[in-house]
Amino acid sequence: MPPREAYDWLRAHSVDTARLETTVSLLSWDQGTYAPPLGHHHRAEQIATLTRIIHTRRTDPRRADAIHACLGLAREAGPDSDISANLRIWQREHERQSRIPEDLAVATARAAAQGESAWERLRPKNDWKGFLPYVEHLLRLRREEADAVGYEREPYDAMLDKYEPGETAASVAPLFDALQSASADLLGRIAQRGGTRSAEVVTRHFPPKEQERFARHVMTDMGFDFMGGRMDTTAHPFCTRIGPGDVRVTTRYRDNDFAEAFFGCVHECGHALYEQGLPGDHFGTPCGRSASLGIHESQSRLWENLVARSHGFWTHYLPFAAYAFEAFRSALLNKVYYAVNAVHPGCIRTDADELTYNMHIFLRFDLERRLMSGSLDVHELPDAFNEGMYALLGVTPKDSASGVMQDVHWGAGLFGYFPTYALGNIYAAQFMDAARRELGDLEAMFARGDFAPLLGWLRTAIHTKGARLDPRDLVREVTGNAPDASALISHLEHKYTELYGLRPKRS
Structure with a gap:
């Protein structure tokens, strides 16, 4: 694929993925504002299903091929260009996301939606015992993610880097x-x-x-x-x-x-x-x-x-x-x-x-x-x-x-x-x-x-x-x-x- 064509494909692919991601944001917003309590289980499954689709798109091997095909285009555009910035971050994110198994990504999204719903329900009751299993499960999943992504010093670094790129404990x-x-x-x-x-x-x-x-x-x-x-x-x-x-x-x-x-x-x-x-x-x-x-x-x-x-x-x-x-x-x-x-x-x-x-x-x-x-x-x-x-x-x-x-x-x-x-x-x-x-x-x-x-x-x-x-x-x-x-x-x-x-x- 020619470099310009590869870049245009990457951009279109990323925009469509972002539309799916923001659909998850809309579902999460609704869960936190207007969704009835009995609908939260179905909402968690909706988010899990979309997360599976998003993860498949994020880890699509064609993305890695397209990024590689664009390297010359990035050199031509210069290090301060939008093209270079997008490619640098796409490559970093693709490498991280490809290390996370799909089942783990989906399980984490489902558990997060369930855990947030449980928090809204159990915190007013002061029910730590009831809340504990949700935290245990999510912590176990995040440890698995840290091991999959990799880190140099401590597993926490793999989590912090997700929110603050380049930072460690x-x-x-x-x-x-x-x-x-x-x-x-x-x-x-x-x-x-x-x-x-x-x-x-x-x-x-x-x-x-x-x-x-x-x-x-x-x-x-x-x-x-x-x-x-x-x-x-x-x-x-x-x-x-x-x-x-x-x-x-x-x-x-x-x-x-x-x-x-x-x-x-x-x-x-x-x-x-x-x-x-x-x-x-x-x-x-x-x-x-x-x-x-x-x-x-x-x-x-x-x-x-x-x-x-x-x-x-x-x-x-x-x-x-x-x-x-x-x-x-x-x-x-x-x-x-x-x-x-x-x-x-x-x-x-x-x-x-x-x-x-x-x-x-x-x-x-x-x-x-x-x-x-x-x-x-x-x-x-x-x-x-x-x-x-x-x-x-x-x-x-x-x-x-x-x-x-x-x-x-x-x-x-x-x-x-x-x-x-x-x-x-x-x-x-x-x-x-x-x-x-x-x-x-x-x-x-x-x-x-x-x-x-x-x-x-x-x-x-x-x-x-x-x-x-x-x-x-x-x-x-x-x-x-x-x-x-x-x-x-x-x-x-x-x-x-x-x-x-x-x-x-x-x-």
Whole structure:
């Protein structure tokens, strides 16, 4: 097959495969939002059937032949071309996927759908014993996948590389160690200063309908296009791209907690802005999809923490919030700013403040590595989880629902996913520093409700590039530096030193 013809075949084949993959995304979205409980078993079988078809297409030997036939075309186009980027990633993914037996891929997809459904059903009942078999089964399947794919140091690397290409446990551990040490020091100084700021102003009565209306207002201002997306409720918030022009955001509401839904909406909107900013004409190819989950999390965490928790943001939005909610009508700006940034070490990751959040990730990173290596048995997980929570944050979950069962990830077999949250926070701080250098006073822009310059910068620097670069290379290109926790440490140190009146840390 001539090189150009081979490349065109590869592209068409990949686009059709992506259409099947996004059909699975649509089925998963429906399962998490509107599907009736009795329909979940059939949904798992639908996903398993489509996964078998997708796996067959991904491992089609004709793909390897076509990629080989295109090597000369890639050299002619140059290393920075779309053609070279697509071929490089297609080849890497084909090699990985071809090592995974079809039966294993299908069994994992079926088990993940069943496990997620079980989590939704069993977590409210605090039924760890009932949930345990699902986690055991999925862990066993992921270990089989790691063995099939291969790894140099530890099986966890095979899982992490799937979500953050090129990364290993050894490569991210130094970043996490530096951030954990700095966070622990800052938490200790806050405790010595006299504890935490009150968050009472955001834990009054907030009607869910008004919460949704306010969130939609803010998301629109941020740049989310509701003509190309929608927002619904679910048990565990997420964002998914069904295809160009169709990005779905989900959230959940509590009438006595403004922060959970609002910052959850902003977080998922950050993901959605990335998805809406990907080049639609490259759909189905690496140049038309996100670079990694860590880069994806950098977008959600940037908007959630570095924008929506800023003083400038609330300077602009407090009058709107006061109009929407009686609870905010007599609130002072600084009181609200303190409340949305209050440090409260707690058990629930998704409720965690900006400072303690990463501690939750470091715990899961450690536990997952031990689970994958076999040094920790799944039966021991609840006790190990509780011990780790106490060691890192000084709190102990009162039950499994607020402890080992609080996240859907292990029920869905997503081992290796959690580190991308902390990596996202690290990348976000670096991206924000780079944006300030180029755009100027972002805080003043937020105070005017002007988010277009930041979104435009993110679109140019990150979104439109798709997956042309691996995460580390993208961070280096955008910021001038490799991934480094120092920007996030500096941000946290400055923010909480000011909020809590701490003495600056001696250098």
